Structures are given as structure tokens and as C-alpha cells.
Amino acid sequence: MAGKLTHINAQGRAKMVDVSEKMPTNRVAKATSTLVMQPETLARIKSGGIEKGDVLAVAQTAGIMAAKRTSELIPMCHLLALTGIDIIFVDNGVDTLTLTATVKTRERTGVEMEALCAVQVAALTVYDMCKAIDRSMTLTECHVLEKSGGKSGTFVYGAD
Numbered sequence: 001m002a003g004k005l006t007h008i009n010a011q012g013r014a015k016m017v018d019v020s021e022k023m024p025t026n027r028v029a030k031a032t033s034t035l036v037m038q039p040e041t042l043a044r045i046k047s048g049g050i051e052k053g054d055v056l057a058v059a060q061t062a063g064i065m066a067a068k069r070t071s072e073l074i075p076m077c078h079l080l081a082l083t084g085i086d087i088i089f090v091d092n093g094v095d096t097l098t099l100t101a102t103v104k105t106r107e108r109t110g111v112e113m114e115a116l117c118a119v120q121v122a123a124l125t126v127y128d129m130c131k132a133i134d135r136s137m138t139l140t141e142c143h144v145l146e147k148s149g150g151k152s153g154t155f156v157y158g159a160d
Contacts, residue, residue: 014076016075017109022151025108025149026105026106026148027110027150028147029102029146030102030103030115030146032101032119032143033120033139033140033142034097035126035140036096039095041130041134042097045130050129050130051132055126056126058129059089059125060087060089063087063119065121066117066118066121067103069117070114073117078107078109080114082103083105085118086101087102087122088100100145110150119142124139
């Protein structure tokens with residue numbers, strides 16, 4: 001486990017970290033989430049057979065919006081000017097949809113939380129649009145895949 005927690009003030013209460021003295025750097029974070037569903041659900045998503053509309057297009061938009069609003073959802077996150085957000089969807093052809101978000105900025109702090117919010121809200125949007133036909137969908141395996149930029153350098157999931 002790395003270092004001391006910086007989100008605690010002298011009274012032991014939560015605070016937002018002061019990043020005003022840090023230099024802006026290019027920062028990128030990728031996060032992933034997996035959604036397991038019934039095979040028929042995945043087939044209907046891929047064929048456009050969900051009555052609520054294009055599931056992946058709506059989920060993509062929801063994930064982008066979530067990344068942009070992360071600081072409104074997570075109390076200690078800084079409001080960041082994001083320079084890029086992308087979400088890709090890959091399925092296993094049977095019952096699993098894997099979402100990966102890549103978020104970029106040139107700021108004083110990282111974008112891991114924005115990437116995590118993006119994939120989770122995108123996955124929740126898929127669930128919402130498909131729950132009428134599959135209430136057993138399960139969101140799993142949500143984590144940061146990699147991040148770069150800033151003083152702490154590069155992190156790659158599983159490279160430890």
C-alpha cells in the first residue's frame with residue numbers, strides 16, 4: 001500500500017486535497033466493467049431488438065456524461081476539464097459485454113474516478129434499458145486497467 005492518505009485534515013475529517021501547487025500534466029486513465037447477461041439479451045442488444053432503442057449508443061452517451069459529472073457524484077473529486085472520453089464495448093458472442101472507458105485530461109490530478117464512473121454508468125444504462133427482459137444481469141469486474149501521468153507515474157492492473 002502506497003503512502004499516507006491525503007484526504008484527512010488536522011482534525012481527522014475528510015477534505016478535498018489542495019492540488020494548486022501541482023503542475024498540470026497529460027493524464028490518461030482506462031477502466032473496465034463487465035456485464036453478464038442471458039444470451040438472448042446480448043443477441044437482442046446486438047441486433048437492435050431492444051424496444052427502448054440503441055442500447056450501446058445510449059450507454060455510450062450516458063458514460064460520457066457520467067465522466068464529465070464525476071465531481072458532482074464523488075465528494076472529494078476535483079472538477080476537471082476533460083479533453084477526451086471514449087467508451088468501447090466488446091462482447092464474447094455469448095453472454096458478456098465488456099465496457100472500457102478511456103478518459104484524458106491535462107490537469108493537476110488524475111482521471112481514474114472519471115473512467116470508473118463512465119464504465120459503471122454506461123453498464124447501468126445497459127441494465128436499465130434491458131431489465132424488462134433480463135433482471136438477472138450482473139455487473140462485475142470493475143477496476144482501473146491503467147493510468148498514466150502525474151507524480152505517481154504509470155499504473156497497469158495486474159503488473160504488480
